[in-house]
Amino acid sequence: MKITVTAHARLHFGFTNLTPELGTVYGSVGVGLKEPFTRITATSAADFSVHGPRSEQVAEYATRLAKQYGIAWNAHLMIEDTIDRHSGLGSGTQTALATAAALLHLHGMDCDIRTAAGALDRGLRSGVGIATFESGGFILDGGHQRLDRPEVIVPSNVLVHHDFPEDWHFVLFLPAVKPGLSGKNEGTVFHELGDTRAISDAICRTVLLNMLPALINKDIEAFGTALTEVDTWTGHFFNKAQGGTYREALAHDAVENLLSAGAYGVGQSSWGPCLYGLVDSRTEQSVVRAGKEFLTAHGLDGTVRVVRPNNSGATIRVDD
Structure with missing residues (x-):
């Protein structure tokens, strides 16, 4: 038997609250993308082995x-x-969940992806x-009851799930710069934020x-304006850690460049360095061109690409 799991990237638009006194924390907003993706294939074997890029990380999972x-995996x-x-x-979450789904399905076990x-x-x-x-699409999740690390992690519940309009796309602007925060460094930032209730409000x-409302009404201009506002306010959470709204000095100029070229909304996904612009068929080529010209003008390597929303979640293919 062979199981192939394809887990798609996501954009993280921002957090709703990081002040515990206001209520649940870490509630967040984002959307699934069709590309890029992580794909892992699990084949029945007499023992256990891992091959390919990032095999050490997958083996640890x-x-x-x-x-x-x-269980001992075969x-x-x-x-x-x-x-x-x-x-x-x-990337980390999608790799972890793809590993879990592939192994659990291969061994005929219940695949409760939230438990995994x-x-x-x-x-x-x-x-x-x-x-x-699980589902792709636009997501607003409800967050957790507290900020400190629990003994057992229970992923937050989804408050809103809605298909993202298929004719709304994103231009991903990925400069070749140092990677974003993660792990212990990320945890330290969250615990040193102070009172951020005005930002959450x-x-x-x-x-x-x-x-x-803009999402439900399929109003791309109103959604883009709200998207930029949410991203900017989320950047204010981390001004001290990032040295500004964005983690790279040139990021502010880069997102302004995307907006000027026709993007309806812009932002930095998670800790970056990925920046994104919301576009449709009328604006995507001009925004792509502006992004590439920005890289060239600043002597940066990187990629600029158009990606579509994913409204169906990960795919799991079974071959006997």
């Missing part, structure tokens, strides 16, 4: 899952494609990556009164 479920894992690590596109995610330390903060693995108001 498999070891932790084996302890969680009390599988050959092949990592065929990967999302770039620490790029702001949710908790066992792999996924969903400690944002739940967007887990939710987009602004984000929650924008999400509820502007972003969600």
Whole structure:
């Protein structure tokens, strides 16, 4: 038997609250993408082995899952494609969940992806990556009851799931710069934020009164305006850690460049360095051209590409 799991990238638009006194924390907003993606194939075998890029990371996930479920894996894992690590596109979560889904399906076990995610330390903060693995689309998750690390991680519940308009696309602007924060460094930042209730008030108001209605009404201009506001306010959470709204000095100029070229909304996904612009067929080529010209003008390597939303979550193919 062979199981092939394709787990798609996501954009993280921002957090709704990081002040515990206001209520649940780490609630977040984001959307699933069709590309890039991580693809892992699991084939029945007499023993266990992992091959391909990032095999050490996948082997570690498999070891932790084996302890969680009390099983020795009989599988050959092949990592065929990967999302770039620490790029702001949710690579770690998608790799972890693809590993879990491939192994559990291959061994005929119940694949409760939320239980597996908790066992792999996924969903400690944002739940967007887990939710987009499950269903794709636009996600608003509800967050957690507290900021400190729980003994058992329970991914946050989804408050709003809605298909993202298929004719709304994103231009991904990925400069070849140092990777974003993760792990212990990321945790330290979250615990040193201080009182951020004014930021949370602004984000929650924008999400509820502007972003969600614009999504339901398929008003790309209003959604883009709300998207930019949410991203900017989220950047204010991390001004001290990033040295500004964005983690790279040139990022502010880059997003302004995308807006000037016709993007309806812009932002930095998670810790970056991925920046994005919301576009449609009328504006995507001009925004792509502006992004490439910006890289050239500043002597930067990188990629600029158009990606579509993913409204169906991860795909799991079974071949007997």
